[in-house]
Amino acid sequence: MNAPSAWTVKPPAPDPAARERARERQNGLTKPRGSLGRLEQLAITLCALQATDRPSVERVAISVFAGDHGVCTEGISAFPQEVTAQMIANFASGGAAISVLANHLGASLDVVNVGTVTPPDHQLPGVRHEMVSAGTANLARQPAMTDDQAVAALRVGDTAAARAAENHGQLFIGGDMGIGNTTAAAALACALLDEDPRNLVGPGTGLDSEGVSHKARVVERALERHGTGREPLSVLASLGGLEIAALTGAILGAASRRIPVLVDGFIVSVAALVAVRQQPALRDWLFFAHRSAEPGHQRVLAALDAQPLLDLGMRLGEGSGAAVAVPLMRLACDLHNDMASFEDAGVSNRS
Ligand SMILES: Cc1cc2ncn([C@H]3O[C@H](COP(=O)(O)O)[C@@H](O)[C@H]3O)c2cc1C
């Protein structure tokens, strides 16, 4: 199976003329230049990405990808593996945090099962079953996925991005659900950044300090087994997860269809890091929503030269941190589109 084209083809460039017009407009609005701080830059960047003079993120497309992790047998999560499938049912019935947030935002919520150990429940409304395998293998002992499985998961993500484009999505948010995925994400980040696991492994759903030390040793074993710093597909296959690979494919797929991406917390940022390593120009398409309380997120954000919008101590995943930042982006758009200029309002500009 071939990787989706967004894996091999450079993403499109932002529109420099739209960026310049947006900068001029911001400078002519009734406020001292720069006084709306990063909200100004947000609007200007959105204009360049959406190639428009009137940026909008009213139509938000959210895809949550779920997958199980073989590394759970090493005792690296505070919660049991079956929670992944149980949460899929919770997404479907509207009870999860991301369900509530998506509803509030009027966003579409696409739930995709990329591979749970619990057999998929085909009765669940609104859940897509695109199982690549029944969870990954234990990455501490063998490759989590074959290259073919990783490619299939990239394609699942790319297909979700294609749906977002068909629905005229103006902003894409990816979310993760997979018990054990903070272990896989930390392992991936360590391999790509050549970091010591003790710097990137954290409590995830709530391990105590002994649990975190054990988790770091599991990641260390995985890195000894698989090595570090190799090309993105083999790192993703050996240390990643089905939902993480799908997120990587979705982020690349969204940018390739000219949809800006609002990146969530630790897990999604690691998926974005894999994608940026494969296609460095992807970085232009990424907004970073929040700084997760998962300690490794800070290092990943630094590697991506990212300054997140919010720092609320959230550490949930599901795309929840990104959803919480959408109202700020909407406000940045309204200010850009609806404020009066000095000229229109008859307000004297600085001398
Ligand atoms: C009820 C529940 C809902 C969640 N929603 C997201 N996660 C998050 O926590 C998990 C990662 O943490 P760890 O690596 O420690 O297992 C992932 O499923 C992630 O999406 C959840 C976790 C739980 C328990």
Ligand SMILES: O=C(O)c1cccnc1
């Ligand atoms: O920041 C995240 O993405 C995160 C943190 C803890 C658990 N699950 C996800």
